[in-house]
Amino acid sequence: MPQKVTAFAPATVGNVAVGFDILGFALDTIGDTVTLHRTEQRGVEISDIRGVVTDLPRGADENTATVGLVQFLADFGLPFGLRVEIDKGIPLGSGMGGSAASAVAAIVAANAFVGGKLLRTEILSYALLGESVASGDVHGDNVTPSLYGGLTLTRSLEPIDVVQIPVPDEICCVLVHPEHRIDTRNARQVIPKDLPLSTFVQQSANLAGFLSGCFMGDTELIRNSLQDLLIEPHRAPLIPGFSQVRQAALSNGALGCSISGAGPSVFAWVKNQADAEAVRDAMRAAFAGASVESSAWISSLNCPGASIVEEG
Amino acid sequence: MPQKVTAFAPATVGNVAVGFDILGFALDTIGDTVTLHRTEQRGVEISDIRGVVTDLPRGADENTATVGLVQFLADFGLPFGLRVEIDKGIPLGSGMGGSAASAVAAIVAANAFVGGKLLRTEILSYALLGESVASGDVHGDNVTPSLYGGLTLTRSLEPIDVVQIPVPDEICCVLVHPEHRIDTRNARQVIPKDLPLSTFVQQSANLAGFLSGCFMGDTELIRNSLQDLLIEPHRAPLIPGFSQVRQAALSNGALGCSISGAGPSVFAWVKNQADAEAVRDAMRAAFAGASVESSAWISSLNCPGASIVEEG
Structure with a gap:
């Protein structure tokens, strides 16, 4: 022992x-x-x-x-x-x-x-x-x-x-952590207990498309599906600069960008390592534009x- | 031409x-x-x-x-x-x-x-x-x-x-159509416009499990996932004998059983052709027990x- x-x-x-x-x-x-x-x-x-x-x-x-x-x-x-x-x-x-x-x-x-x-x-x-x-x-x-x-x-x-x-091998993740703390319990409280069925249906379609894209190795299907219509709209206001950060990621080729867990960290999926650095820098610059310091990591999946x- | x-x-x-x-x-x-x-x-x-x-x-x-x-x-x-x-x-x-x-x-x-x-x-x-x-x-x-x-x-x-x-080749479908008409618009009206997030999370988990089971050819994962927590509870009361029909299908080895579209037809997925006839007969008998005549089909997927x- x-x-x-x-x-x-x-x-x-x-x-x-x-x-x-x-x-x-x-x-x-x-x-x-x-x-x-x-x-x-x-x-x-x-x-x-x-x-x-x-x-x-x-x-x-x-x-x-x-x-x-x-x-x-x-x-x-x-x-x-x-x-x-x-x-x-x-x-x-x-x-x-x-x-x-x-x-x-x-x-x-x-x-x-x-x-x-x-x-x-x-x-x-x-x-x-x-x-x-x-x-x-x-x-x-x-x-x-x-x-x-x-x-x-x-x-x-x-x-x-x-x-x-399974996730296609070349896809990787950019994670940016802004210097802004959110309590997980608070992040849960901003989400309504009931949500519209129509939103559920769209979110389900994206979940299904995302998983299919992962199993099929279809990067474009992942891109078209990787968006949160259900939770992100409620939590995004808790993160200063979030919409600009997300836009910066997508404008630089990210497949998708959303909140990591309850936030405030934001993740993006990118097609390959080459895109990852540009996306990371753009996301950090967007946080800086909202006067938020940040740290960032690039990771395989x-x-x-x-x-x-x-x-x- | x-x-x-x-x-x-x-x-x-x-x-x-x-x-x-x-x-x-x-x-x-x-x-x-x-x-x-x-x-x-x-x-x-x-x-x-x-x-x-x-x-x-x-x-x-x-x-x-x-x-x-x-x-x-x-x-x-x-x-x-x-x-x-x-x-x-x-x-x-x-x-x-x-x-x-x-x-x-x-x-x-x-x-x-x-x-x-x-x-x-x-x-x-x-x-x-x-x-x-x-x-x-x-x-x-x-x-x-x-x-x-x-x-x-x-x-x-x-x-x-x-x-x-993709669906594993051996799986097939039993479809039973009771002689009981439902108007699609009415079947939509019984579904609440808003639904609890907690139910949606469970339903999402089942959707994700079901799709993963299909891609992986994992029949048991399909079985554990193929259940409707979101819509079926609202529509089931429109179909006489539904709960008995569903139970009859599951008791006879069906992977899952739920409402086809807006109903009143009920479908079951079964592991193979051999199970299909027993499940079909049990489902029809359950409808008969609720005094409902029915027709049935067995189909590949x-x-x-x-x-x-x-x-x-």
Whole structure:
């Protein structure tokens, strides 16, 4: 049995314009890292939170990284405790799945203490416990891709039913994170509880077109489908400069551009690496035009999910 | 140039449980046939309506088969008229796309009078003119599969964007038509204009799972996804015995069972031909238990769209 295990879980983009609460994809250039140390003392203790976020709850029942661990230790009746170090690579409240990544990394690391016997769906269940603490709601659009990698459909959580959606290899993602924080709960509150059927129908058509485009490798079908008629109109006003940023992305050849998760980060899909830099620069310039500082990443779309990076 | 052209267009199942107004598939065992005779007298005249329905509007501007023809003749400035015979194989108000099939057959036949130069999307546009007369609304979930065959996604009508969705070869459809007429407009009125976002998210998950199952050839994913949470609860009360019929289908191994279009016909997808007969018999027995007579068909799912059957 290891004494110490470190796991990494990637940042993710949830919703993906057409799949509110069900679609998400992993990024390859940013994420959270969690290290677990086996301790003689029972229970879960957070000893360090470092990186781009440090102001997080320290109680094991409150932190997204540890809530699942507490349940995990209880379920397996393990005769030891865990000391937890969290390295946050994902900005807080960025819409990049930070709480999900910490939760996933923790359980992926914990799995090494039981000989890796957890099924992937079991890891997902434990990680969802942590995510629910953060967002006040349980859905898999960030946890699932952070664990599985690539573009995922979380068809159902009870029972867990996850589908990996193929994406044409050359397509990549530009993600721009403006220095403007949105609380996930607030971002949920701006969405009406009821929405017009006619909007649902159009959004369904785009979801169906988008998925078909992914399966068929049809970039133009993806381009024609990758737009959010349902949620984006309600959340866009929360993000200063959003409409200009989106327009900048599309004018520079992006296949689509929408809000990453609950925002304020904005993602664009682009046909290839060559387009990605122009789109990134145009999006950042548009944010700057709205007096908003930003950071940006370019990522492939078929990148791996969470994994153990060190064990000893 | 031909003197007389006959075309057949198949009956269709619209909505397909998870794709309200956007998904539809063609049946191979039933449809409408339209014969066009070139006449010296200009204009469009209906000379005969026969088959399972005869009580249809006779005015060229009112009948779904001829509305598109009138526009077609005007657009091409053709120096002749058309006399139209309609052979209805599809019961009226059955939810099997009868108005769409007549409209499609008419335009497919008309295309032969201009040397077949119409694009498929142009045929679709003309046929939609007829469909709009019948349903008071324009959507492509019946017209598209009647023209293209197989399972189709009508992602957009402006511009026309149609995607052919593959279906595993062995899957087939059972369609049961109860002797109980529903008016399409009434079936639309029972659906609320606004629906809960939470229901839409679940329905989207099923739509995405269903399409993924079709592309991946994953029968169990299709089974888990093929259920309508959005529309069926509102329309089911219009169909006597529906819940028993659906339960009978599922108990006998159907992958899913829902309302065909606006109803009252009910369709089921089954894994293979061997299951189809048992499911059909169970569904008909359930209708009989609700004192409703019914007819039934078993059809493959990858069957052809409309075509010319005679030209002379």
